[in-house]
Amino acid sequence: MRSPEIIPSGAACGAELRGIDLAAPGPFMAEALQQALREHLAVVIRGQPLDGPQLLALAALLGAPEGQGISVLTGEGSAMPAAALVASSAAAPARPTGSLGGGAGIWQSDLAYRLRPCSIALLHARALPADGGAVAFADQYRAYDSLPADLKARVEGRMLLHDESRDNEGRLREGHADIGDPRESTGAQHRIVRTHPDTRRKALYLGRRRNAWVIGLPLEESEALLDALWAHATQPALQWRHQWRAGDTLLWDNRCLLYCHDAAAAAARAFLRVQLRGEPPR
Numbered sequence: 520m521r522s523p524e525i526i527p528s529g530a531a532c533g534a535e536l537r538g539i540d541l542a543a544p545g546p547f548m549a550e551a552l553q554q555a556l557r558e559h560l561a562v563v564i565r566g567q568p569l570d571g572p573q574l575l576a577l578a579a580l581l582g583a584p585e586g587q588g589i590s591v592l593t594g595e596g597s598a599m600p601a602a603a604l605v606a607s608s609a610a611a612p613a614r615p616t617g618s619l620g621g622g623a624g625i626w627q628s629d630l631a632y633r634l635r636p637c638s639i640a641l642l643h644a645r646a647l648p649a650d651g652g653a654v655a656f657a658d659q660y661r662a663y664d665s666l667p668a669d670l671k672a673r674v675e676g677r678m679l680l681h682d683e684s685r686d687n688e689g690r691l692r693e694g695h696a697d698i699g700d701p702r703e704s705t706g707a708q709h710r711i712v713r714t715h716p717d718t719r720r721k722a723l724y725l726g727r728r729r730n731a732w733v734i735g736l737p738l739e740e741s742e743a744l745l746d747a748l749w750a751h752a753t754q755p756a757l758q759w760r761h762q763w764r765a766g767d768t769l770l771w772d773n774r775c776l777l778y779c780h781d782a783a784a785a786a787a788r789a790f791l792r793v794q795l796r797g798e799p800p801r
Contacts, residue, residue, distance in 0.1 A: 533759030534559035561771035582795035631726025632683035632706035638797035682730030701732040
């Protein structure tokens with residue numbers, strides 16, 4: 520059997536994987552995907568249309584698919600587990616749909632407000648506007664490694680409170696108060712610097728900027744520190760930008776990347792999404 524070919528993006532992260540058939544998952548494919556993710560953090564396989572059960576079977580090679588937390592929705596038909604999410608930005612979809620995983624132009628990692636954020640996410644492009652749209656990723660290993668010494672010292676051992684009151688689009692979730700002071704937010708508390716459980720590398724772990732608080736700091740000092748960290752973590756030198764095509768399947772490691780959907784890609788598009796159960800960040 521011909522070995523898969525990994526084609527690095529040439530940017531800080533990201534690669535294309537060729538030579539595998541996503542519709543026929545097995546241990547050989549799992550090894551190829553795991554290697555590509557360890558080395559490049561995000562990987563795309565192009566031109567292989569998948570349905571929901573096929574995407575779930577692919578995801579199960581890498582871990583345990585789980586529901587989407589507060590925004591759990593079913594996919595195609597009653598047999599589709601809630602772990603799969605039909606995600607669409609169509610203005611008037613024929614059935615309930617979910618978020619694409621972050622508002623256009625908003626940098627984030629997924630579900631940082633949970634005690635066990637997802638580990639790996641999979642997104643499959645089914646229908647796209649003419650320009651396809653794009654998503655950008657920022658390597659948080661490199662973000663930590665390249666932190667100026669003063670910032671690295673300031674975040675050592677610090678915990679961040681991740682707000683859960685609003686969804687990816689900034690809408691207040693049902694049952695949550697409208698938080699004016701980030702110190703009053705509800706949500707998980709995680710270290711600003713986490714260690715990846717497989718690679719043992721350190722990465723910045725910032726979640727989302729909205730309503731975050733560096734625990735123990737005065738609010739003004741916390742805000743200034745977070746502004747500096749986010750500016751560093753999302754600088755162009757750390758990014759890879761993926762241009763979508765229909766039939767793309769994109770996998771990324773949520774523990775060491777930030778991502779951001781292109782604001783210009785808000786035209787109607789439809790994806791299938793699955794996420795894998797993660798571990799408490801350490």
